[in-house]
Amino acid sequence: MNQEKYINTLHKHGKRFMIVSSLLMLAVPFVFSLIHNAWPTLELIKVGFMTVGAIYIPIGIIETINYAPMLGVGATYISHVTGNISNMKLPASLSAMKQANVEPGSDEAEIISTLAVASSSIVTILIILVGVLLLLPYLSVIDQYLGTVTDYLVPAIFGALGFVFIVRHWKLVIIPMSVMLALFYFVIKDPTVQPVFVPVASLLSLVTARIMYKKGWIK
Amino acid sequence: MNFVPLYIIGIVLIGYILIETVFIYKRAYKRGLELGITKTQLNETTRSSVIFSIVPSIPILIGLITMIPLFGDVVIPWIRLSVIGSVSYETYAATAIKGAVGLSSLTENLQVYSTAIWTMTISILSGMIILIFFYKKYTTQLESIKKRDKRWSELLIAAMFMGLVGTIGAQQITIGGYNTLALFISVCIMAVIGGLSLKFKWLEEFALPVSMLGTLVILYFIIGGVR
Secondary structure: OOHHHHHHHHHHHHHHHHHHHHHHHHHHHHHHHHHHOOOOOHHHHHHHHHHHHHHHHHHHHHHHHHHHHHHOHHHHHHHHHHOOHHHHHHHHHHHHHHHHOOOOOOHHHHHHHHHHHHHHHHHHHHHHHHHHHHHHHHHHHHHHHHHHHHHHHHHHHHHHHHHHHHHHOHHHHHHHHHHHHHHHHHOOOOOOOHHHHHHHHHHHHHHHHHHHHHHOOOO | OOOHHHHHHHHHHHHHHHHHHHHHHHHHHHHHHHOOOOHHHHHHHHHHHHHHHHHHHHHHHHHHHHHHHHHOOOHHHHHHHHOOOOHHHHHHHHHHHHHHOOOOOHHHOHHHHHHHHHHHHHHHOHHHHHHHHHHHHHHHHHHHHHHHOHHHHHHHHHHHHHHHHHHHHHHHHHHOHHHHHHHHHHHHHHHHHHHHHHHOHHHHHHHHHHHHHHHHHHHHHHHOOOO
């Protein structure tokens, strides 16, 4: 077998892998809705798309375009099902290629990267599985204690996440953050409506980032 | 709420992923031998990747714990974190939808719960859909797009996230009270762990989940009381 044939078969298997696993992922909300007879209304879908889809759908596409050439074919398929690409799969692949002393993009790198990402994915899935089994008896305890403060999960995440982004790209945050602060202080005072402005802020952020990049203010 | 059928789907989905991954692994291993890579080298790659992945997998579990009260059970967090997705993404998606309809808990309303899990699932599938339809055709083109302006494509993602960070940050600041306090505590914990991880690289992966859980624990003691 030559490499071209290997890659072609890999694409065939990869496609099957993507299709079956995305259908199984979709089966989760589908079965939930079916057994509880609770389907999303058009109004709710709109909210979901404005607050979540409008930002994460394009990010998913850009990330795929970004990571695919670095990971190689086999690793791309596996990592797009198992996730944690930037923080685990990509570093695992890069360090394995470096350790094996293969040139990224070569036939050998394709193999090494696939082995690294496959092993990494299996380890993570198994650790989460064992963790979940260990946690099962304590679900009500966790709910009892953390349940009272779950309302603050969002600031707890975005404080830490925001800090990292601001440290790395402080110039990018100034305009979207100040515009949103002004908007929320003076005009849109209802916090439940505010997340709908995420796509607006992202667009604003994109335009200002592009201008700053073109002008050479950010490198 | 009946979560049993979801456990069954979870087992099927994760079992399927494991089988396909092992299958792709085996084929790559065989192809590696054909290419003349030694068995020792292939095994060494596997061994070091396994070891490499143990520590960064643990923070995913910490994040999973924080998601349990939100979803009322462990099954949704388990499935969502075993496949593509992340603690911050899933939590943001669920709370944004819950907040938009003015619910205090997702489990209060089944319709909102189902919308949250539909949205979380569909919005993360975009990358996979691209792979299904365009990946093979564009394998080479992808490379040239990336090479053309690597820096801008990185900034593009950062800028889009900034819209999210800016909006939610501004929201939490204008709400005031415990929300602003939580934001501040989380920033402080992240700053400390971030600083330490410059020296201890392995801490990096723990920074986000420990900041989250730490913030919730501190808030619990400040607010006081068990539900």
